[in-house]
Amino acid sequence: MRAEGIIFDVDGTLAETEEVHRQAFNDTFARFDLPWHWDRSLYRRLLDVTGGKERIRAYVASDDPPQGARALDLVLELHTAKTECYTELVVAGAAKLRPGVKRLIAEARRDSVRLAIATTTSLPNVEALLAAAFGSDAAKIFEFIGAGDVVPRKKPAPDIYRLVLDEMRMPTFACIAVEDSRNGLDSARAAGLPTLVTPSVYTSHQSFPGAMAVVPDLDTPPVSLATIAKWRAADSGW
Ligand SMILES: [Mg+2]
Structure with a gap:
């Protein structure tokens, strides 16, 4: 799906x-x-x-x-x-996008898949990263950025994902989450979202029960919209 x-x-x-x-x-x-x-x-x-x-x-x-x-x-x-x-x-360019992120986002935009962000980090942090990574396109890519203290309970509570889904007026079953940590996975899962996990430097020791899929990064193997559709079909009957 x-x-x-x-x-x-x-x-x-x-x-x-x-x-x-x-x-x-x-x-x-x-x-x-x-x-x-x-x-x-x-x-x-x-x-x-x-x-x-x-x-x-x-x-x-x-x-x-x-x-x-x-x-x-x-x-x-x-x-x-x-x-x-x-x-x-x-x-100053200290944070680079992880492998495959730019490619998957470009494919999603071409296919009119809607994009959003759900993070516990502050909005200025997010905006700085997006501006450095995507240049003048940054503001157009993500239709909603749920960031920082906009909800009372941070991840692993599901609040930030619920807020983003409300703002997008999207049903849970139409979306997936991409996360790197157990806290994030638990947050997205609690909101009902199938979740792809790409563990990072600081989370590679964690376990990810209930993830739709776990891959080292979005280029290993290359994750496309078709890959995601296949995982969703296999993941508890989506
Ligand atoms: Mg994270």
């Missing part, structure tokens, strides 16, 4: 952005004179918490780092500064 809409996650799915996020967090901590450094293994653990503000709070609660209380008082400023720093890095 043909998918009429594809809803993409951003971080780890459209691009391997988490390394850029990590760099932005660390640059921000230095700017605020916080003696913190998030290395890859620590960041991998912190990624279980979605949302930047929530991630800082969770780090203070679990690791009791120096100046934790001051950081909690500053969490909104920290998050704003981190978002600005991330945006600067992305505008």
Whole structure:
């Protein structure tokens, strides 16, 4: 069955952005004179918490780092500064699209398959990435971008996907989601969406029960609309 809409996650799915996020967090901590450094293994653990503000709070609660209380008082400023720093890095081209993303999106546009985004990252982050990756076409590609704090509960809750489906006025069965993480998969599945998973640097150790398909990336093997239709037909009777 043909998918009429594809809803993409951003971080780890459209691009391997988490390394850029990590760099932005660390640059921000230095700017605020916080003696913190998030290395890859620590960041991998912190990624279980979605949302930047929530991630800082969770780090203070679990690791009791120096100046934790001051950081909690500053969490909104920290998050704003981190978002600005991330945006600067992305505008400078630090986050590249993952293999096959541009090709599948081009095929979808040619075939009038509708495209949207469901992410817990902030809207400025998303817009910066799309502008750097797609240039002047960016605003035309995704008809709706569900981003950041627009819903009360972040992934793995289904709220962001439900919002996007409402905004597109699309029935669940007509769409699929593309995700890279267990949190994202659980969110999309809870909204009722068949979900294609392309695990990223920080999620390749996770398991993905209930995924429609799991492939290393959208070029391995090359994922087309026909591939997706075949997977949907095989996935619990779509
Ligand atoms: Mg993700």
